[in-house]
Amino acid sequence: MRDVAIVGAASTPFGRSQWSLLKLMAEASHAAMTQARLGDRRIDAVCVANMGSARNNRQAGLASALVDRLNLFPAAAETVENGPASGASAVKVGFQAVASGMSDLVLVCGGERMREVNNLEATEFVSYLSHRYAEYPYGVTLPALAGMFARLFMAKHGVTAEHLAMVAMKNHANALLNPNAHIKMELSLEGILHSPHALMNNPFVADPLRFFDCCPVSDGAAAVLLAPAEMTSDLTDRPVRIAGIGQATDTQAVHERPDPTELTAVRIASQRAFEMAGLEPKDISLAELHDAFTILEIAQSEEVGFFKRGKGHIALAKGETQIGGRLPINTSGGLKAKGHPVGATGVSQIAELVFQLRGEAGKRQVKDPRHGFALNFGGFGNSVVATILSRGF
């Protein structure tokens, strides 16, 4: 296998966009490509991450449409659909193409335009991730699965509504430092939990989870450009290496898991990524976790191995996961506040690590990071991709 570098990374603003899906994706892709000194080199392949363009945006064959939009003919084109883990899955597919020697320059772009349909349609669309016969017919949605998970997890480990609110407050604060974030709003415990208006400001969505425990529905795109190590010095002065990737699958129906509070695929995917990178959780300088719901950031921080089981909320309460803490988590604002355009999310997590490792993260810059970790989580933990990036070679 050849070593693989990221030589360009970019994101559009996330939120409600006036741009079409292909415009969003072309903007992110172009920005990532122009960071590299490509000269006469051609892009060999384009790998797109998206979950619902055929349903929500009346566009199928998205990757070839993007090649067309960007005039990258005759680049190979393919779309990866792996639920909310599509983004990191597409980066993995691009990595394999470069590592194998089959392709040199591979553009990976994740995009989703969710706000083209109304909230009801968006909720319905995302609920298709649940088991078609054992969950979906009951009206099970992703927030409902997260609510049932949260109730069990909180009872088992002593996590309170205040801990969940701390995740939201931290990630909203980080998003205020990220110009591309969807939600620019400072939160206080008083406002979302303790004031007489808290139930109105922050109503239950799937109890015990409330409005500010859930990520928004966003439009957006993010892109990275991959190249083999030997080409890197021609293309960029600040290469980032893909050091490890791990992936795992768990049961589709959450109730079939031996312990429904455990996210086994997160644990296995992370172990595999650390093994490939030759690193351990303590080597990681910062992490982007898949906080579609606040409870998930806490649970994942334990399954990845950053904190002991049942101790994630304690590290959070001590401030260890803030920017400036021992292990900053979701410096970008996370899905919670940066936003969650489904297919874009995994690519955007990896792009945030690139910005941080290149020292380009502005006001949210972590001091001298060496290794970054991203966890992209599909369904309710049935498909998980962990990615580790390292600075330089």
Place this chain on the structure above:
Amino acid sequence: MPATVNAAKCKSCGALSYPMHFLCPKCGAREFEPEPIEGEGELLTHTRAYALALDYEQRYLTLGIVQMDSGIRVTGQLAIDEPRMGMRVRATVGTVRVTGGSEISGLIFVPA
């Protein structure tokens, strides 16, 4: 005949699974017989979900995961006003969704 919801009982090793997989998760055999999901169990977790998908007119749905005494676990709707983790519940079968005019039957749990 009243509607039932069935688990899959492996004809080789007798293991129950729900939902059915193509092969038995225990022994890998692929012949099953239907085994109605009925009787009692323990409510493991639950939620009152407000942001509902298509097909639902009501303000919220109460959903839960139940450990059945038969050994399998299932997800279902709860017809229980104040569900509590660990409470005993009993499986009934009723309409859980109406899609395009057709009624879908599923598990609805009541207090045991």
